[in-house]
Amino acid sequence: MASSYVGGLSGAFIPVSEDKGMIDAVKMGALTMEKLEAMTCVCSVGLDMIAIPGKTKATTISGIIADEMAIGMVNQKTTAVRLIPVIGKDVGETAEFGGLLGYAPIMPVNEYDCSAFVNRQGRIPAPIHSFKN
Numbered sequence: 533m534a535s536s537y538v539g540g541l542s543g544a545f546i547p548v549s550e551d552k553g554m555i556d557a558v559k560m561g562a563l564t565m566e567k568l569e570a571m572t573c574v575c576s577v578g579l580d581m582i583a584i585p586g587k588t589k590a591t592t593i594s595g596i597i598a599d600e601m602a603i604g605m606v607n608q609k610t611t612a613v614r615l616i617p618v619i620g621k622d623v624g625e626t627a628e629f630g631g632l633l634g635y636a637p638i639m640p641v642n643e644y645d646c647s648a649f650v651n652r653q654g655r656i657p658a659p660i661h662s663f664k665n
Contacts, residue, residue: 547581547614549629549636558637565596565641572603578612583627583636586619593617595646 548554548568557563568579578600584593597613604611616636618627623640 547634548639549581549583549627549634550632555635555637558639565639569596569599569603572600572611573607577610578614580612580614581616581629581633581636582614583616583618583621583638584641585622585638586617587622588617588641589645589647591645591647591650592641592643594650596641598650 548558548563554563565579565582565584568576568582572578579596593615596615600611600613616627618625618638621627621638623638625638626635627638628635
């Protein structure tokens with residue numbers, strides 16, 4: 533989406549709030565949190581500048597972060613997450629960040645309760661080959 537000359541994201545970390553094509557895709561429902569996670573598996577390095585409802589539970593956010601960590605572990609690459617819970621805003625509204633940070637539509641998150649998983653604690657080790665990307 534960031535380039536018209538190169539296919540795929542080629543390992544780029546494209547912030548949703550800074551790419552008009554991604555913003556439009558979120559608004560029309562073509563780009564979802566699950567789709568962005570799937571893109572991480574094959575070309576991206578994480579979820580960047582994604583506005584989510586302010587009421588999102590901490591365990592839900594932790595579950596999303598754990599998903600990205602697992603993707604990095606399996607694919608032996610570094611992954612990152614910048615989710616922004618926007619207090620007082622819900623799906624369909626817009627968060628204005630200002631300047632180069634742009635704006636982002638509030639994206640829905642899967643509200644399935646993952647607190648049992650998150651509260652188990654533990655850790656996911658970094659991939660030994662994380663220096664490749």
